[in-house]
Amino acid sequence: MSAPAALTHTAVLTGRQLRAFGRMPAYLVMNLVQPIIWLLLFGQLFKSVVDIPGFGGGSNYLVFLTPGIVMMMALFGSAWAGTTYIQDMERGVMDRFLASPTSRGAMIVATMLHQAVLTILQTLVVLGVAWLAGARFDGGAAGIAVLLLSAVLLTFVFAAFSNAVALLARAQTALIAISQVISFPLMFLSSAIMDTSLSPGWVRQVATFNPFEWAVVAGRGAMAQAPDWSAVWGHLGLLAVLAVAMTWLATRAFSQYQRRI
Template sequence: MSETATTTTGPAPAVYVPSAEALGTVLAPGARPPRPTALSASLTFGWRAMLKIKHVPEQLFDVTAFPIIMVLMFTYLFGGALADSPRDYLQFFLPGIMVTSVVMITMYTGVGLNTDIEKGVFDRFRTLPVWRPAALVGMIFGDVLRYVLAALVILGVGLALGFRPGGGLLGVLAGIGLLVVFSFAFSWVWTFFGLILRSEKSVMGVSMMVLFPLTFLSNVFVEPATMPGWLQAFVKVNPVTQLVASVRAAMSGSSDASSMMWTLLWSAGFVVVFGTLTMYRYNRR
């Protein structure tokens, strides 16, 4: 004799559908706040970048201790050999080492971006109802503070060692302004590398391979006229050479219209080319 098991099912549970009045008591009353503008969103992300420095102050090592070491080391290493005294050499050398130090720390923009991407932070940013490039632009805005701080540290050390800018305060401000504009534009190069490379070590390795030839094969340490002809050809088209010449002229109280024009053209080119590539990669990642 077999038994047939029967399954008894109860009534289906009722689905609660809240009324408009019930939702109104839960949701915030009033109109939805306006969408943030591109500028306000970028500044907000820039403030986030500065808060990261507040919580991890060790990040400022590369814009404080590193520039001081660079100034002291190269001034007293080359000053006696290339000029009558380290103080005389400093008048020529300090604008160049300021450019070198600030341009070299732009690579940390790509390193920081790659770290945030690996942690999944930027996946969250892309879901926010804000201007799409705001996270990237804001991150670079935050790094501008690092560039200014590094330039001021180098200037302070230089003044203590005997550097005297012939252009006065206005010349110094003009030189630092040109340096910050170029560094902001150059940061887009490392932002692109931060998106396409797999790890922060890869970003740093590629950055150093690019930065060392640009900064050392330039007019930072010596005049290009002392170099072989084939090397002068590269040095003359090097964007760092044009930047150093324009910053050096501004701080000395003179003007170099050609170098300044090329500096601004290089800056615009970096933003247009690598900014476009960065946003294309960012939207497709």
């Protein structure tokens, strides 16, 4: 398929999903409730951890926590992206798509772009709540832009993964179970909530290979007063490579799905 045709398919399919979201905007609000509760609750419960010797996350825990909450929201939201595919399978829409000349890659990318739009909107709301709660970020507009980029790349990685799981498992319960099993360990084996300098050594080692940690480090680093841009762009590069790889794998999952029809 030609590149212009694939782009057209991507635009049409992304529009389809965004229109579906527009008919149920409450979905955005529901996805925001838990992250905001975490932000405000954890921000108060653990605000004294900045006084622990060895904590390297700065003097304001809310500022430290906010990028972690943004990535948690991106992770959990994108891990459910495959739900759209499950619904399409149950309604027979998926089979009609696959019987048409629709680009398989466009189907995957459209879901990823839809989730990215939701991530951006939710991130802006969380940043606004954090600002109202007293957080002040030294990175300015450039730092916020990189934070958004980090969240979007993380969304791409796990939206593609969720799509692949949906195509292979073909069941909502399996998708939910696999998403939960993967999401929570990734979250806790990172510096989202606690500086890994205070964690056991094995946690720090695992975190270096954790894509969720890559996004947290890049986003938090860009929001700092004096960002280490080499580290920021290095982690963003790793996320970008993984996003491309996961997109390819998710596209390949269509062939396995069709063999099992």
